[in-house]
Amino acid sequence: MIKKILNAGLRRLLVGQTDVREFSTVGIGDTVGEKVYLQAGNLLIDVTVNQWMLGLEPLTFGVWIEDASQRAAMDQASRYTIYFRRSVPERGEAARGALAVAELVYFDRIDDERGVLFLLQISNSHIHHVDGWRAKMIYQRFYRKPNLSFEKLKAVVTAYSYPRRVRVISFQDGSEYNYIFPMDLLGDIRQSGRYLLGMRHSNQVLQRMVDVKKIVVSEFSAEYKPVIYKLGRNHSANPPSLGELPFGVVQTREFGFFVPEWVESYKEVKVLRILDIGSHMLLFGEWVSDEVLKPATPRLHHIHFFHFLQLRKRGEAYPLV
Structure with missing residues (x-):
């Protein structure tokens, strides 16, 4: 009985009364609240409506670029970083207040007459939806399995920090x-x-x-x-x-x-x-x-459950479906 009470108390501490799942399914109209920015060298590009997750192993993003100067910056950069946010960054500081950050490496591209699709793959990720100790405890208790390391979980959480x-x-x-x-x-x-x-x-x-x-x-x-x-x-x-x-x-x-x-x-x-x-x-x-x-x-x-927890804490949760 004592163990059962302790487990229930730990669950409430970690996730509240919500059922834990990998993804939360939500209904969203025309406006998505999240913003996504790509850092390529010294240039910060708003790619909110031009970024997609297209593969899982390795986790691969597609980013569509039409502007010539932005394409040149992408070509010249050796490192790329994507920031997932709930607001426009102040003074171009996209890292401050970011929900999740993905460090990326170039994989390939598709050149089209209307633009270029850059394919970038995650090399490292950082999540800030919940405190670090809490994220690891949620992983240990609810997500841990042979084929899902904490690093892989972080990458998926990062990708699904945008609906x-x-x-x-x-x-x-x-x-x-x-x-x-x-x-x-x-x-x-x-x-x-x-x-x-x-x-x-x-x-x-x-x-x-x-x-x-x-x-x-x-x-x-x-x-x-x-x-x-x-x-x-x-x-x-x-x-x-x-x-x-x-x-x-x-x-x-x-x-x-x-x-x-x-x-x-x-x-x-x-x-x-x-x-x-x-x-x-x-x-x-x-x-x-x-x-x-x-x-x-x-x-x-689909958004990741970690992202749902953060939105609920901020009072900005999308309606669950």
Whole structure:
């Protein structure tokens, strides 16, 4: 009984009354509260809407740069640092008050007529969501497992200190294979009409996507989280037939792929480049259509539980879904 009471007291001290999980799922509208800055040499670049997590082992970020002077700074730099914040830095001091910091090394790049995608991989990370002793105790009690060191946990916490939006992927190979599943290792380069998807090599549909070079990415309301999570197994097993899906579908304008009838919008993407980035394959494409079907509502995003704890402490937590 005493041990049980002590364990309950320790749990309240570490995380409060909240259920511990790897990621917290939240609903966010058009405005994300976090800011992201990239230090390249002496230049600090606001990359908030132009940075994405695309691979896990090693943890790989994609950063899109169009400005010529910023591209030159990226080319000349030997070290890169990304700062995750909840506010604009004062006097350009991005490190002060940062929630998380990632030290990065150059891995590769994709040169496009509209800009350059720099691929950077984490070499070290620092998290400041909770006190250092508390972070290590939470890790020891709730996260420790053979394949997850504290250093790896810190890297994941860092990447998910910015909300990563979940989208629905639709892919079709003939009439027999209709895949519909969720992803969050992806992003749209809105100003340039480009799209990025980080697909795990073990994903059974990857080779078909590489062959067909067509993908549809849809936005959906956070309220459909239970439905979309049930589709998560569709990228690692034979997909259900359309008649077995628990919802209706509609066909896209150009490709004729099937998307859930409740999606709010979709982009049809033609794959232009394919690049191996470790545990994942990067698919770089352009969208050939952008269809809006319904008004936008708060969308489903993933943040790390550590980040959720910090936001809750500050009274700035996003609504849990």
